[in-house]
Amino acid sequence: xxxxxxxxxxxxxxxxxxxRRKLLPALFYLANNKLLxxxxxxxxxxxxxxxxxxxxxxxxxxxxxDAGLSARLGTRNWCDGCLHYQAVDETSAADYQALAxxxxxxxxxxxxxGNRVLYLALPPGAFSAAIESLAEAGLNRSQGWTRLVIxxxxxxxxxxxxxxxxxxxxxFDEKQVYRIDHYLAxxxxxxxxxxxxxxxxxxxxxxxxHVKSVQITVAEELGIEGRAxxxxxxxxxxxxxxxxxxxxxxxxxxxxxxxxxxxxIRFEKVKVLRSAAPIRHRDVVFGQYTRGRLxxxxxxxxxxxxxxxxxxxxxxxxxMRLQIENWRWQGVPFYLRxxxxxxxxxxxxxxxxxxxxxxxxxxxxxxxxxxxxxxxALVITxxxxxxxxxxxEVKTPGERFTLQTQRMTFRYAEAFGTLSAGYETLLLDxxxxxxxxxxxxxxxxxxxxxxxxxxxxRSPPRFYPAGxxxxxxxxxxxxxxxxxxxxxxxxxxQASSSANR
Ligand code: BG6
Numbered sequence: 404x405x406x407x408x409x410x411x412x413x414x415x416x417x418x419x420x421x422x423r424r425k426l427l428p429a430l431f432y433l434a435n436n437k438l439l440x441x442x443x444x445x446x447x448x449x450x451x452x453x454x455x456x457x458x459x460x461x462x463x464x465x466x467x468x469d470a471g472l473s474a475r476l477g478t479r480n481w482c483d484g485c486l487h488y489q490a491v492d493e494t495s496a497a498d499y500q501a502l503a504x505x506x507x508x509x510x511x512x513x514x515x516x517g518n519r520v521l522y523l524a525l526p527p528g529a530f531s532a533a534i535e536s537l538a539e540a541g542l543n544r545s546q547g548w549t550r551l552v553i554x555x556x557x558x559x560x561x562x563x564x565x566x567x568x569x570x571x572x573x574x575f576d577e578k579q580v581y582r583i584d585h586y587l588a589x590x591x592x593x594x595x596x597x598x599x600x601x602x603x604x605x606x607x608x609x610x611x612x613h614v615k616s617v618q619i620t621v622a623e624e625l626g627i628e629g630r631a632x633x634x635x636x637x638x639x640x641x642x643x644x645x646x647x648x649x650x651x652x653x654x655x656x657x658x659x660x661x662x663x664x665x666x667x668i669r670f671e672k673v674k675v676l677r678s679a680a681p682i683r684h685r686d687v688v689f690g691q692y693t694r695g696r697l698x699x700x701x702x703x704x705x706x707x708x709x710x711x712x713x714x715x716x717x718x719x720x721x722x723m724r725l726q727i728e729n730w731r732w733q734g735v736p737f738y739l740r741x742x743x744x745x746x747x748x749x750x751x752x753x754x755x756x757x758x759x760x761x762x763x764x765x766x767x768x769x770x771x772x773x774x775x776x777x778x779x780a781l782v783i784t785x786x787x788x789x790x791x792x793x794x795x796e797v798k799t800p801g802e803r804f805t806l807q808t809q810r811m812t813f814r815y816a817e818a819f820g821t822l823s824a825g826y827e828t829l830l831l832d833x834x835x836x837x838x839x840x841x842x843x844x845x846x847x848x849x850x851x852x853x854x855x856x857x858x859x860x861r862s863p864p865r866f867y868p869a870g871x872x873x874x875x876x877x878x879x880x881x882x883x884x885x886x887x888x889x890x891x892x893x894x895x896x897q898a899s900s901s902a903n904r
Pocket of ligand 1: 623625750
């Protein structure tokens with residue numbers, strides 16, 4: 404593990420959802436695979452004054468057992484040896500002083516030399532107060548290094564993101580700050596860089612001369628899963644578009660970085676966002692699901708979800724068109740789309756290439772019909788069925804000159820087995836001080852600059868039944884430029900006939 408021989412993870416929000424679902428299993432995985440420093444400790448911090456070390460450890464063991472990690476793997480020893488709990492009332496400065504003392508005492512007892520990860524696994528509204536209090540208790544510096552990890556969403560709009568960045572920078576250097584977007588930990592997202600810059604073939608076609616449009620979709624079958632408190636304050640634009648979708652957009656659209664390292668890559672990503680033209684209200688469709696059927700199951704509408712206001716105008720779907728005004732992309736529409744309760748979980752990027760310049764085969768360029776022209780498309784699926792599909796036209800056997808779309812496919816699972824990804828990667832990068840997969844202050848602000856105007860004076864969401872691909876207006880958005888949404892690839896060999904339509 405390089406030079407780091409010891410460290411402590413201080414997890415604020417240490418009994419919360421994120422800890423339970425992601426952090427604890429990831430930390431255990433790393434420890435069990437000897438990827439954590441030999442001497443490490445985990446201190447869960449939360450409000451509950453009645454929780455003790457012993458009960459916290461029992462809770463953790465149960466979570467690991469529920470996640471399929473049995474006692475044989477040493478969960479018990481690990482929990483008893485490394486896990487600690489400290490109750491902190493976030494309004495109490497004295498409690499933060501006590502936290503500082505507790506950290507020092509655990510470090511002392513475990514032979515840890517001051518390397519600290521401070522992890523804010525908190526609701527966004529609690530970030531500022533926590534950062535302030537940590538700093539007041541002197542926890543922004545230590546004998547070793549101190550790194551601050553902040554979960555999304557980072558701010559609610561441009562003004563709040565700026566305030567939060569200013570507060571962070573008052574107490575921490577940007578080099579200490581790790582803003583998480585868990586999409587960046589996905590193996591296939593990282594692979595976009597390899598795909599683009601490791602293959603001369605595609606990079607030479609990656610521009611306005613060859614690309615007609617780009618679509619990026621993050622579709623979920625899930626609804627809000629009991630998170631009304633969070634989601635009512637957030638909505639799809641803040642929950643997915645400003646972060647996950649924007650990360651995919653910048654990785655797809657960025658120029659070749661000077662080097663494959665954090666600063667060069669972030670620099671190119673920010674440039675993409677700065678080149679984006681202001682998004683017009685008429686190029687955005689907000690939607691909200693009503694009750695419907697999904698996988699043969701009836702599901703309630705958003706307004707019927709527990710905790711959601713009966714007249715809530717929170718969007719659960721967003722589709723938009725944006726333009727990146729630089730040499731590479733001038734005139735190429737980028738479509739972003741996300742939604743909950745859509746028919747299928749799929750995250751994918753579809754690059755549609757231009758049709759041949761001369762219409763030898765009328766069906767390729769679409770006669771004067773309303774049916775969009777079929778063009779070569781490269782569809783990069785990030786989940787759940789990771790891989791690439793490149794579609795092209797072939798002549799079907801027989802006398803008539805009829806074209807059909809076929810695909811060349813590549814599936815990661817077939818080549819490499821199942822992909823693991825997620826918090827393990829990000830936690831290791833934090834330990835190693837590698838900020839490549841984290842979001843820089845400038846990036847968050849540039850993204851908010853683009854989307855904040857859409858939060859004002861927006862039209863109410865259009866309804867779509869759960870189990871559909873969103874409001875019809877989202878289809879019209881792409882049809883305007885002769886496109887159609889790519890709705891996931893339910894498997895290879897799904898050739899669709901394009902001829903004689
Ligand atoms: C989270 C959002 O950031 O991403 C959730 O808050 C969403 O609403 C989730 O469900 C989707 O992540 P993934 O990795 O399942 O695509």
